[in-house]
Amino acid sequence: MDITENLTPLEKAKLWLGEGFDEETRRAVEMLISSQSADLDDSFYRALEFGTGGMRGIMGVGTNRLNKYTLGQATQGLANYLHQQFSGQQIKVAIAYDVRNNSKEFGKLCADVLTANGIKVLLFKEHRPTPELSFTVRDKKCNAGIVLTASHNPPEYNGYKVYWNDGAQIVPPDDEAIIKEVYSLKFEDIKFEGNDDLIEWIGEEQDDVYIDACMENSLxxxxxxxxxxxxxxxxxxxxxxxxxxxxxxxKAGFTKVDLVKEQMIPSGNFPTVESPNPEEPAALEMALDLARITNGDIVIGTDPDGDRLGIAVRNLDGEMQLLNGNQTNTILTYYILDQWKKAGKITGKEFIGSTIVTSDIFEDIAQKFGVDCKIGLTGFKWIGKMIRDNEGKEKFVCGGEESFGFMTGDFVRDKDSCGSILLACEIAAWCKANGKTMYQYMIDIYKETGMYYEGLINVVKKGRSGAEEIKQMMTDFRENPPAEIAGSAVTEVRDYLEQTSLDLKNGQKSVMDGIPKSNVLIYYTADGTKVCVRPSGTEPKIKFYVSVKDSIQSEEEFRQKLTVLDGKIQQVKSDLKL
Structure with missing residues (x-):
């Protein structure tokens, strides 16, 4: 429990005027107080929490901001826990950071706190992708890893993610134990005076090892x-x-690669885009423009920390179209399993990983190829946990989630754009050599599995009042579930907070085993429509994931059904008053 949780934001702010805080911080807090800024309440009303992607927030002074003290507190708590878990050992932690403003400084700050606690640190000299950090933790046999990133959030954000010795993000009970350590600390308990003798600097040589592993597992x-x-x-x-x-x-052998030079310059201000999010077509606009000039077959963009990817390919009209995350992962998963089947590698003891908000098509694909499809909560840390829990029993093939994340093999225990890009390019090259596009390959898959189409609706609610609104929205949806969505009766309600499934056809409620509690609701309708509702763990949003489905036999029927299914998603939005 946060030891200051019963104080008002102003009372918390005044604590930051004490001698335990540096002069720059005290001046910034004084300005917040004296100006009676509305930011004071949001900066101090709570402590930053770990969500599905770790700790993420706006940079600035305050308990609800990313700064020297909140990062120092988190890292000191981690150091304390590492000493408990690996007592008597020389503990090693790898640290990476992305291009965001202050990330490099934050990386060194975390290194200083760890070395001040006698922990050896492998610190990247410059910014590196998150999946390379995950790979490095295992490759260098580290006890833990840290990456400083806020993924695709706006420039004012930064974040902090912790990885365990298997290279995956922390999950229960380690995450809960670390948070308990963090909240038991006072800021004056943080050891900031680092020991540079305990830092090992790493860089290009690690890139080579990581890229070789990507090629080995993706081609x-x-x-x-x-x-x-x-x-x-x-x-x-x-x-x-x-x-x-x-x-x-x-290195893989792709020779015709055109780079968007203006966007290959690392910058935490992301000057050429409104949002550095490859889920949004606007983020790939410059790349799409270049593809029109170069007659590109495939356009690829990655987010700031390089774990997620957006892919655009030529649709049935020959125009570049951004695939959604489910579509990309459908293509990659089907291709991999097809290759495994042709090589005789499927024995019945293999599995793929997915999440509760991701399309159900992956269960259909797994069934077709005779492998298991394991479903976890939102966030790749749960797919990492699947791998760890099943090591020596079942072989992990690949995994993905709808938010533009995918990984092949278990050499990286987090979503990995580099390996996924190599795989996507191989598929695109193979398709082109066989007279089709990746888009047509996707339609061929839909002919076998049924056509799935998805939409994501984000409702943004910022600040303290926004958090309360989101909480109330979840309560309303939980207590008053819709009887019908888009003209089809709701037949099942899954409540992952209560861990129950309610069958509305017979009124029977059953317990769902195997998935931890989470504030997520899923509605299924009679015609196969699926609607997931959950608050974001990293952004001030409540998210609605909509999946609709139908059968198709031809490309022409695909065109027709695309219009029908898109209309159904719009009807879902209207019915839920979003």
């Missing part, structure tokens, strides 16, 4: 069919992949 065509005839356009959107992805593509 299947030994004869590199069509590699030299695929026109690729890539943008790092000012993020960390500006070096690693071009190097990986070249």
């Amino acid at each position: 299947y065509q030994k004869d590199k069919i069509g590699y030299d005839n695929l026109n690729i356009v890539f943008t790092s959107i000012h993020g960390t992949t500006y070096k690693t992805v071009p190097q990986a593509l070249k």
Whole structure:
């Protein structure tokens, strides 16, 4: 429990005027107080919490902000827990950071706190992608890892994610135990005076090892069919992949790669985009423009910390179209399992990973190829936990979630854009060599599995009042579930907070085993429509994930059903008053 939780925001702010805080911080707090700024309440009304992606927030002074003291407190708590878990050992922690403002300084700050506690640190010299940090934790046999990133959030944000010794993000009970340690600390307990003798600097040599692992786990065509005839356009959107992805593509044998040069310059201000989010077509606009000039076959963009990717390919009209995360992952998953089947590698003891908000098509694909599909909560840390829990029993093949994340193999225990990009380019090259596009390949898959189509609706509610509104919205949806959605009766309600499933056809309620509690609701309707409702763990949003489905037999029928299913998603939005 936060030891200051019963204080008002103003009382908390006044504590930050004491001698335990540096002069720059005290001046900033004094300004907040004297100006009676509305930011005072939001800066101090709570302590930052760990969500699905760790601790993420706006940079600035205050308990609800990312700064020297909140990061120091988190790292001191981690150090204390590491000493408890690995008593008597020389503890090692790898640290990486993305291109965001202050990330490099925050990385060194975390290193100082750890070394002040006698912990050895492997610190990247410059910014590196999050999946490379995950890989490095295992490759260098570290006890833990830290990455400073706020993913695709706006420039004023930064964040802090902790990885355990298996290279995956922390999950219960470790995350809860670390948070308990953090909240038991006073800021004066933080050891800031680091020992540089305990820092080992790492860089380009680790890139080579990581890229080789990406190639080994993501490429299947030994004869590199069509590699030299695929026109690729890539943008790092000012993020960390500006070096690693071009190097990986070249090393793999892809020769026609055009880079969006203006966006290959790393910058925490993301000057050429409103949002560095590859889920949004606007973030790839410059890359799409370049593809029109170069006759690109595939456009790829990554987010600032290089774990997620957006892909655009030519649709049935020959125009570049951004695939959603489920569509991309459908193509990648089907291709991998098809390759495994052809190689005789499927024995019945393999599995793929997905999440409760991701399309159900992955269960259909898994069934087709005779592998298991394990479903976890939102966030790749749960897919990482699946791998750890099943090591030695079942072989992990690949995993993904709708938010533009995917990984192949278990060499990285988090979503990995580099390996996924190599795989996507191989598929695109193979498709082109066989006279089709990736989009047509996706339609071929839908002919077998049924056509799934998804939409994501974000409702933004900022600040303290916004958090209360989101809480009330979840209460309302939980206590008053809709009887009908888009003209189809709701047949089942899954409540992951209560861990129950209610069958509305017979009124029977059953307990759902195997998935931890989470504030998520899922409605299923008679025609296969699925609506998931959950508050974001990292942003001031409540999210509605909508999935609709139908069957198709041809490309022409795909065109027709696309219009029908898109209309159904709009009807869902209207019915839920979003």
